[in-house]
Amino acid sequence: MSPFFVDPDISIAKTIDTDVYTSVKVFDQCREKIFATSWQFIGNDSLVKEPGEVYPFTLLPDYLDEPLLLTRDKTDELNLLSNVCTHRGNILAEKACKQANLRCRYHGRLFNLDGKFASMPEFKGVQHFPSKDDDLSKLNLFKWSQWLFTSANPIYDPGLFFRDMIERVAWMPLDDFKFYPELSRTFQVKANWALYCENYLEGFHIPFVHAGLNAVIDFGEYATELYFPYSSLQLGLSKTKKDCFDLPTNSPDYGKNVAAYYFWVFPNMMFNFYPWGLSVNIVEPISVGECRVRFLSYVWNESKLDKGAGSGLDKVEQEDEEIVENVQRGVRSRFYKHGRYSVTREQGTHHFHRILTEFINK
Ligand code: FES
Ligand SMILES: [Fe+2]
Numbered sequence: 001m002s003p004f005f006v007d008p009d010i011s012i013a014k015t016i017d018t019d020v021y022t023s024v025k026v027f028d029q030c031r032e033k034i035f036a037t038s039w040q041f042i043g044n045d046s047l048v049k050e051p052g053e054v055y056p057f058t059l060l061p062d063y064l065d066e067p068l069l070l071t072r073d074k075t076d077e078l079n080l081l082s083n084v085c086t087h088r089g090n091i092l093a094e095k096a097c098k099q100a101n102l103r104c105r106y107h108g109r110l111f112n113l114d115g116k117f118a119s120m121p122e123f124k125g126v127q128h129f130p131s132k133d134d135d136l137s138k139l140n141l142f143k144w145s146q147w148l149f150t151s152a153n154p155i156y157d158p159g160l161f162f163r164d165m166i167e168r169v170a171w172m173p174l175d176d177f178k179f180y181p182e183l184s185r186t187f188q189v190k191a192n193w194a195l196y197c198e199n200y201l202e203g204f205h206i207p208f209v210h211a212g213l214n215a216v217i218d219f220g221e222y223a224t225e226l227y228f229p230y231s232s233l234q235l236g237l238s239k240t241k242k243d244c245f246d247l248p249t250n251s252p253d254y255g256k257n258v259a260a261y262y263f264w265v266f267p268n269m270m271f272n273f274y275p276w277g278l279s280v281n282i283v284e285p286i287s288v289g290e291c292r293v294r295f296l297s298y299v300w301n302e303s304k305l306d307k308g309a310g311s312g313l314d315k316v317e318q319e320d321e322e323i324v325e326n327v328q329r330g331v332r333s334r335f336y337k338h339g340r341y342s343v344t345r346e347q348g349t350h351h352f353h354r355i356l357t358e359f360i361n362k
Pocket of ligand 2: 199205209210316
């Protein structure tokens with residue numbers, strides 16, 4: 001397979017090769033090259049509120065499929081550990097609970113909540129034991145306000161992905177945003193994960209696909225800002241002040257009618273800030289032609305729910321889903337290989353394709 005190439009000059013570039021969306025081989029390569037090395041969303045730190053609480057979960061089920069365990073140890077430190085016993089590989093914790101330590105129920109190996117090996121029955125006479133290898137593997141945690149992220153193979157600094165977004169919304173009371181499970185949803189989409197992301201990364205389709213949203217957003221003023229290297233922002237401006245952010249003077253956007261901030265963080269995370277709060281969208285690959293999209297709602301101002309650009313999100317999602325499922329069928333065609341980009345409207349998609357080539361060609 002020849003390396004992927006997307007010209008840095010958008011005015012002469014062709015869109016990325018369709019193998020990205022259709023080849024099982026490329027899908028498999030993306031697992032380690034993109035998803036293991038980037039930072040992935042875990043959830044909020046209240047998953048383990050008190051010392052002794054443990055929370056097992058799978059990082060990107062069906063894709064990375066990594067069994068992990070979040071713990072809060074007795075010193076109140078958060079730890080992210082492998083949930084796999086270092087003896088013969090049993091899964092250690094099966095459900096969230098509160099306990100003083102972790103005991104494997106297969107042969108009784110005991111670990112502290114920080115992952116350190118504590119004891120093991122019937123191991124007298126075993127040489128060079130215990131060693132560091134008998135501790136549970138510990139993963140890096142990146143914390144932004146209440147949200148936790150990890151990387152299975154952290155070769156990139158999280159600042160490269162999050163820094164610009166964090167600075168832009170630093171004035172918001174993020175610690176007070178409250179998770180609303182009842183407003184959260186999961187969608188199954190019959191399209192490659194990258195198609196879902198690149199659709200999100202251009203506002204070009206809004207007037208064509210989202211009539212409702214188009215009535216709120218000023219398409220002429222819709223702006224894409226490319227953060228380098230691994231994130232971007234689409235700023236949804238409105239014609240009037242109605243249902244917009246009440247921006248403080250220390251916001252870099254003070255004076256503008258901002259209806260929504262659409263931040264994207266490579267490869268698969270969207271952070272949509274509305275005057276009511278935040279909708280986090282996580283795109284999880286399932287197979288080459290299928291992904292799962294989780295919408296998680298964090299509310300800041302309940303009285304602004306269902307107003308402006310942040311209303312009718314289920315409808316907007318359905319419209320997106322339908323179009324990307326059509327595109328998935330289209331990119332399989334023997335007659336389609338590449339398209340071209342709009343210089344004024346598809347900078348975000350071009351930027352994404354450039355990053356994809358960088359990671360896949362490594
Ligand atoms: S697998 Fe855990 S003690 Fe044997
Ligand atoms: Fe859309």
